[in-house]
Every structure is written in structure tokens, then in C-alpha cells.
Amino acid sequence: MVVLPFSTVDVFTQARFGGNPLAVVIGGEELDTKTMQAVAAEFNLSETTFLLAPMNAANTARVRIFSRTTEMPFAGHPMVGTAFVLAQQRPDLAFATFEVPAGIVRVQIERDADGAAIGASIDAPQPLSLGETVAAEVIARALQIEPADVVTTNHLPSVASNGNPFIIAELSGEALTRCAPSMSAFRDALDARPHLGSRFSVHVYSRDGQTIRARMFAPLAGTWEDPATGSANAPLACLLLSLDPEAEQASFQIHQGVEMGRPSLLHVEARRTPEGILATLRGSCVPVMRGELTLDDKDA
Structure with a gap:
């Protein structure tokens, strides 16, 4: 035994x-x-x-x-x-x-x-890597919101990773509270992207300065919603830093799990290095x- x-x-x-x-x-x-x-x-x-x-x-x-x-x-x-x-x-x-x-x-x-x-x-064990973009309509269908709820003025929904890939998309603050994953839409999205393997995990957020509210959905992996996702918030912080070419580092307070009744707080710092954009998570x-x-x- x-x-x-x-x-x-x-x-x-x-x-x-x-x-x-x-x-x-x-x-x-x-x-x-x-x-x-x-x-x-x-x-x-x-x-x-x-x-x-x-x-x-x-x-x-x-x-x-x-x-x-x-x-x-x-x-x-x-x-x-x-x-x-x-x-x-x-x-x-x-x-x-x-x-x-x-x-x-x-x-x-x-x-x-x-x-x-x-x-x-x-x-995080790897610098930020960015992959393909995903249409706002795909994110909207997966989370049963409207395409107009997906904010694309700063960046398109994108695959991002510091060692574990996620599709990261910005939403309006009000839409963030309305997200409800559709299993069939997640399956369809993955079926259309067999190169992603078995993962189609969506991390969505709304931002107010350095304070972020986030939610992560991975129903195909058995996690309908996650209360706190360090491996998604790390590339989120790195992605946001990458959009500001004048900044060498950025720090964020990220709130997740509120809608689940399990509020979480992650402190995430992204910084430019010779190896790329790296992240540190604290909690x-x-x-x-x-x-x-x-x-x-x-x-x-």
C-alpha cells in the first residue's frame, strides 16, 4: 500500500x-x-x-x-x-x-x-509568446455575449503564453459579468483549430488603469470557470506591457473569482528583459x- x-x-x-x-x-x-x-x-x-x-x-x-x-x-x-x-x-x-x-x-x-x-x-518559466488572433465573434459565441462586447481597440483576442497558452480578450466591464460559456461553442472553436491540441481556454478581462477584473473559462478541460489563474494573468500583464513600447515594466492588481463567490487577488509584474517580456506573480x-x-x- x-x-x-x-x-x-x-x-x-x-x-x-x-x-x-x-x-x-x-x-x-x-x-x-x-x-x-x-x-x-x-x-x-x-x-x-x-x-x-x-x-x-x-x-x-x-x-x-x-x-x-x-x-x-x-x-x-x-x-x-x-x-x-x-x-x-x-x-x-x-x-x-x-x-x-x-x-x-x-x-x-x-x-x-x-x-x-x-x-x-x-x-513564470518562459517569456511572453504571442500566437494567432481569434475573431471577436468566436469569443462572443463561446461566452454567449455580443461581438460588440469584445473590445478590440487595444488588441485583438490573441493566444498568449508564459508557459501555458490562453486566448486573451478584453471585454467591456458590464459584459464581463454576463459571460456564460457554451460547451458546444468551445468545442466548435477547438475543432476549427486542431493545431491547438486539446486546449481552448479563454481568459477575459476589463481594465481600469492598473486594476484589472478577469475571468477564465476552460470547460473542455473540466474547469467551467477558474477562481484564479496565474498562468493566464502572467501573459495578460506581459501582453499589456507589450502594447506600451515606452514602458519597461508594469504592475497590476488582478481580481478574479468574484462572480464565483471565491474572490482572488493576484499581484502581477511584467518587465522587459533581453530574453523578452517576463512576469512575476505574487499571492x-x-x-x-x-x-x-x-x-x-x-x-x-
């Missing part, structure tokens, strides 16, 4: 039952990918991580990230939440490097005056549950 400890934490919040919940399983090298995916489906959260020994001893840990349906190369709230769980176990930990499929994620632990872990900031965490995952040999 395999027995592995796990913790759940709420990420990008200072209030329990807010933010985005995450399950962190400690260990699991003996589990195959199919079993890890089954465990993630059992938790039924946006993501579940497995905290493993690093491949390179110079790094702190290797982290595998699973949504309800697939393994992910990078995701923001799992990195912040996993770092928080590890920092609770290691009171001396100030910095960490995580190996994920998208690259190396550098982490800085945040602690209160008594030394207790309260959150973390992470550097607080709250511990919720601890327990043990038990698997029979036939399960693992």
Missing part, C-alpha cells in the same frame, strides 16, 4: 474558502501518470500537484501539475500554493527552484514577522485541510 500525505490550500487569498483551492500531494515517485491523473480527478479541483525529488540536485523539487483531465506544463496558482506548503514544512526556506515541464520556476517565499509562511512570488495562501492519500498496489 502507498500512503502519501497531502494538504489543500486556498491560493491568492487571505481568507479561507476564498481564492483558488489546490491539493498538494507530498511524494509519489512510485505512481505512474495514469494514477496521478486519477488522483487529480478524485480531488476534483482546478489543479493538483505532486511534490517530488528534483531531477537536478541543484533545484529544490520537481513538481507535476494535473488539472481534472490532463497534465499541465505550467500553472501559476499550483506553483504559489506548492511553495507555500513546502515553506510550512521548511521554516528556513526563503528561495526555491521548481522543475516543471515548461522550465524552471524561481520562487521567493513570503513570511510574516514571526517567520510563518503566508504566500509566495514566482517567476497569499491559507491552509485548509491535511490528510493521507492511500492507494493499494493495484491502484498505483
